[in-house]
Amino acid sequence: MLGSIYGLIGLGITMVFSVTGLMNFAHGDFMAIAMYLCLALYTRFNLDPYISMLLVIPLLFVMGLLVYHFLFQRMIDAELLMVIQMTLGMVFIIESTLQILFTADYVNVPNFAYGSRFIMGPFVMSGSYLVTFLIGSSVGVALYWMLQYTDLGRQIRAIAQNREAAMLMGIQTHRVQMIVFAMGIALLGLSGSLTTSIITLQPYMGLDFTLFAFIVFVMGGVGNFLGTLVAGFVLGVAEALGALFIGGHMGGLVPYGLFVLILIVRPQGIMGAR
Amino acid sequence: MSWTFFQEHKKRDLLFLAGIILILFLPSQLSTFWNRTFAMIFLFIYWSSAWNIIGGMAGEMNFLHPIFIGLGAYTSSLLYLKLGISPWLGMFVGGIMAVGIGVVIGWICYRSGLPHLSFALICLGFTHIAVIIAFSLKITGGSRGLMIRPAPGLANMQFATMAGYYYMGLILAAFIVGLSLWIERSKIGYYLKAIRHNEMAASAIGINTVGYRLIAMAISAFLTAIGGTFYAQLVLYLDPPSAINAMVIFSMILFCAIGGFGTVWGPVVGTLLLMPIGEVLRLYLWTGLHLIVYGIVVIVVILFSPQGLVPWFQKYAKKKG
Amino acid sequence: MLLSVEKITAGYGTVAIIKDISLEVNKGEWVVVIGGNGAGKSTLFRVISGLMKPKTGKVLLDGYDLTALPSHAIVELGVIQVPEGRLIFPRMNVKENLLLGGRNTRAKPHIASTLEKVYHLFPKLKERETQEGGTLSGGEQQMLAIGRGLMALPRVLMLDEPSLGLAPIMVAEIFKTLHMLNQEGMTILLVEQNVVMSLKSSQRGYVIENGQIALSGNSQDLIQDERTKRAYLGT
Numbered sequence: 001m002l003g004s005i006y007g008l009i010g011l012g013i014t015m016v017f018s019v020t021g022l023m024n025f026a027h028g029d030f031m032a033i034a035m036y037l038c039l040a041l042y043t044r045f046n047l048d049p050y051i052s053m054l055l056v057i058p059l060l061f062v063m064g065l066l067v068y069h070f071l072f073q074r075m076i077d078a079e080l081l082m083v084i085q086m087t088l089g090m091v092f093i094i095e096s097t098l099q100i101l102f103t104a105d106y107v108n109v110p111n112f113a114y115g116s117r118f119i120m121g122p123f124v125m126s127g128s129y130l131v132t133f134l135i136g137s138s139v140g141v142a143l144y145w146m147l148q149y150t151d152l153g154r155q156i157r158a159i160a161q162n163r164e165a166a167m168l169m170g171i172q173t174h175r176v177q178m179i180v181f182a183m184g185i186a187l188l189g190l191s192g193s194l195t196t197s198i199i200t201l202q203p204y205m206g207l208d209f210t211l212f213a214f215i216v217f218v219m220g221g222v223g224n225f226l227g228t229l230v231a232g233f234v235l236g237v238a239e240a241l242g243a244l245f246i247g248g249h250m251g252g253l254v255p256y257g258l259f260v261l262i263l264i265v266r267p268q269g270i271m272g273a274r
Numbered sequence: 275m276s277w278t279f280f281q282e283h284k285k286r287d288l289l290f291l292a293g294i295i296l297i298l299f300l301p302s303q304l305s306t307f308w309n310r311t312f313a314m315i316f317l318f319i320y321w322s323s324a325w326n327i328i329g330g331m332a333g334e335m336n337f338l339h340p341i342f343i344g345l346g347a348y349t350s351s352l353l354y355l356k357l358g359i360s361p362w363l364g365m366f367v368g369g370i371m372a373v374g375i376g377v378v379i380g381w382i383c384y385r386s387g388l389p390h391l392s393f394a395l396i397c398l399g400f401t402h403i404a405v406i407i408a409f410s411l412k413i414t415g416g417s418r419g420l421m422i423r424p425a426p427g428l429a430n431m432q433f434a435t436m437a438g439y440y441y442m443g444l445i446l447a448a449f450i451v452g453l454s455l456w457i458e459r460s461k462i463g464y465y466l467k468a469i470r471h472n473e474m475a476a477s478a479i480g481i482n483t484v485g486y487r488l489i490a491m492a493i494s495a496f497l498t499a500i501g502g503t504f505y506a507q508l509v510l511y512l513d514p515p516s517a518i519n520a521m522v523i524f525s526m527i528l529f530c531a532i533g534g535f536g537t538v539w540g541p542v543v544g545t546l547l548l549m550p551i552g553e554v555l556r557l558y559l560w561t562g563l564h565l566i567v568y569g570i571v572v573i574v575v576i577l578f579s580p581q582g583l584v585p586w587f588q589k590y591a592k593k594k595g
Numbered sequence: 596m597l598l599s600v601e602k603i604t605a606g607y608g609t610v611a612i613i614k615d616i617s618l619e620v621n622k623g624e625w626v627v628v629i630g631g632n633g634a635g636k637s638t639l640f641r642v643i644s645g646l647m648k649p650k651t652g653k654v655l656l657d658g659y660d661l662t663a664l665p666s667h668a669i670v671e672l673g674v675i676q677v678p679e680g681r682l683i684f685p686r687m688n689v690k691e692n693l694l695l696g697g698r699n700t701r702a703k704p705h706i707a708s709t710l711e712k713v714y715h716l717f718p719k720l721k722e723r724e725t726q727e728g729g730t731l732s733g734g735e736q737q738m739l740a741i742g743r744g745l746m747a748l749p750r751v752l753m754l755d756e757p758s759l760g761l762a763p764i765m766v767a768e769i770f771k772t773l774h775m776l777n778q779e780g781m782t783i784l785l786v787e788q789n790v791v792m793s794l795k796s797s798q799r800g801y802v803i804e805n806g807q808i809a810l811s812g813n814s815q816d817l818i819q820d821e822r823t824k825r826a827y828l829g830t
Contacts, residue, residue, distance in 0.1 A: 023391060071573065071577070074577065075576075080335075080390065080391070081333065081335060081531075081535065082531070082576055082580050084335060084394075085527065085528065085531040085572060085576060086572065086573050086576045086577075088524050088527065088528065088569075088572070089528065089568070089569040089570070089571075089572035089573040089576070090569060090573065091524070091569070092524070092528070092565040092566065092568050092569030092572075093565070093566050093569035093570060093573075094569075095565070096563065096564075096565040096566045096569070097566060100563065100566075151698065154687075154691060154694070154695060155695075157684070157686070157687065158684055158687070158695055161684045161685060161686055161687070162682055162684060162685075164646060164678070164682060165678065165682035165683070165684065166695075167644075167645075167646060167666040167667065168644060168646075168666065168670065168675075168676050168678060168682070169670065169695050169696060169698065169699075169743075169747075170666075170667045170670030170671055170698065170699040170747070171667060171695075171698075172665075172667045173667075174665075204521075207520060208402075211395070211398050211399065211402065214391075214395045214398075215395060215399065218391070218392050218395055256399045256402055256403050257403070259395075259396075259399055260396060260399055260400070
């Protein structure tokens, strides 16, 4: 069920990478920021995360713009190793700051049980999961539609396919890159807010999200937008199955194992690169 | 040779000698805390340099090292606890196992020409898997962890005072710096540099890229695992999240980045610059503050001197001289 | 004088690829820049289009200084480049490629009618409207690239080696089309290795050798001139 979220997060990274060539290891940490923001808003103002979402998303978009402008813009053509390193530095900063501000405790789910329980026929599903799935999927579809049929979407795809040609078309590549990056971060705001009620929060979870996002990214075929969404879904299902049939710690291995397997068998990812 | 040249040389050599004497006699003057801290610092210099061999010299973003550390630490400790085998021997076993895993994973990935990014991800994935496995196996003590009973004695690789660990750490660090210097000047280092800069071009001119990357991986894995054993003996307690820890390796990579990837002294400079501050911060101020400092420093360094501090310094020295 | 390049020196790092190049193109003219490989022709185009900043010199459009402008602004002003190697968007279809060409503010209002005109000029493109760019043949890609350039309603149309890798029949086709456009008043700046065809169709030409202008003058004169052949082959 969380597959749609994985797809979204992965899509964020895919878009950013295709358009800017940047690999942001701190990606997941922004999602963590979003979740902690929801937590803070909840503890201070008693705001339901689904409402906080409306605040968090624009906030994260702006954050993305700022971070890109001051940090990432200079790194566009730099060596990949260096970019990764810089983003790792950001990971350190963000995760430690979160830890200082919110303590290293695991903050638990029950605080946020705002979804009711839906009973659909033989399936009993937690309301939060359902909402997450619905919103996640629709946003995913909307994004895909945007990429294919709007002018901005075309610009994004153009830059992703050939940056110089895009510049010759009069596309303002710098601006679009910044917007795409900010969109990626804003997507995290969305994902974070939606899953605040579902996932246990702890300061160092950013890296896990990043890892998952990258797995989705690579599995879907590097740069392939549709593939990323599909891969996200597949991984979500795999995780659910793993938890169901194997359970416990080992169950968590299933998605990773699946990832490794698929990569070895078909290095271009499920739907092939680009 | 003019007299001034001789004088200058003599000055420099004396300073050098003084430095060495200082390092050697320091432990007796320092508190246990500081000796231990230095031991950790040396360990990190050691680990960073070990990572540098595959990460900096061969240019490969490799995150498998937590697994190597874990293997080294757990193997030697388990052999010691269950079979009474001295960690001095156990560490070699751990090292060999690390090499095994590293080479197998490396071979699978290098052969299929996996892009660097995918490889890095797979490494992270495996690390994650390793942590989960360590949690699940009973023999590794699960989440309760392993405790090694203090039994000081050289045979058990335990030292009565922290000074002993200090010296051992120093030896390890010195050893690896020497090794790195040797590798850098050797044929292997030369090929690795070529691979780092352009793998396709390197293989096109006949360098066996897969082979050399595996060699670098093996060396790095082996040495890192030995470091793992030392770590186990220093801390005397192991549990999966601390032994197989992504943050540790990210810190190591960070030190390399700050000092300069691929240079011999880079990891040393990076570690020496940041770690002492970090350890002090960790103790006296909020936990986690040190990581923030690391993060800020690395970002600043990258934005201003992307190659790291050592190359910057070399360029600067060249300009002056 | 519509487009003029004044004493441009540009290169990568400390290496100057073109030194002190000056040339001019008048409205409605077809000017050709000839030179062998590595002579610096593409570098010149990159500077004009704003993809690269020159170390010294200026690029002027109708007296207006383009040199410091970002590439999208230069496109807005109507200086359109059909780049070397076509550089079409491989995973977008023909129509999308063309639409992307026409998105600058000057051209956008007329985009529908311009599209019709381009299809009229290149019927093959209309046939393959929904086909992905990467699957087209070399000649078709070149047509697409030119069409895309035309969609931008250029005031100056720059083409970088359009004949590269094309069969002679295709090359003749392309030149015929360019000739027709020029007759209708299009200002063309062409960079080519194909000396004969380019000099035959253009009014004036420049010969670049080792990053500098070696010769210039009327195309008819240049064709006869021995030095043209030497400069070109000598590179």
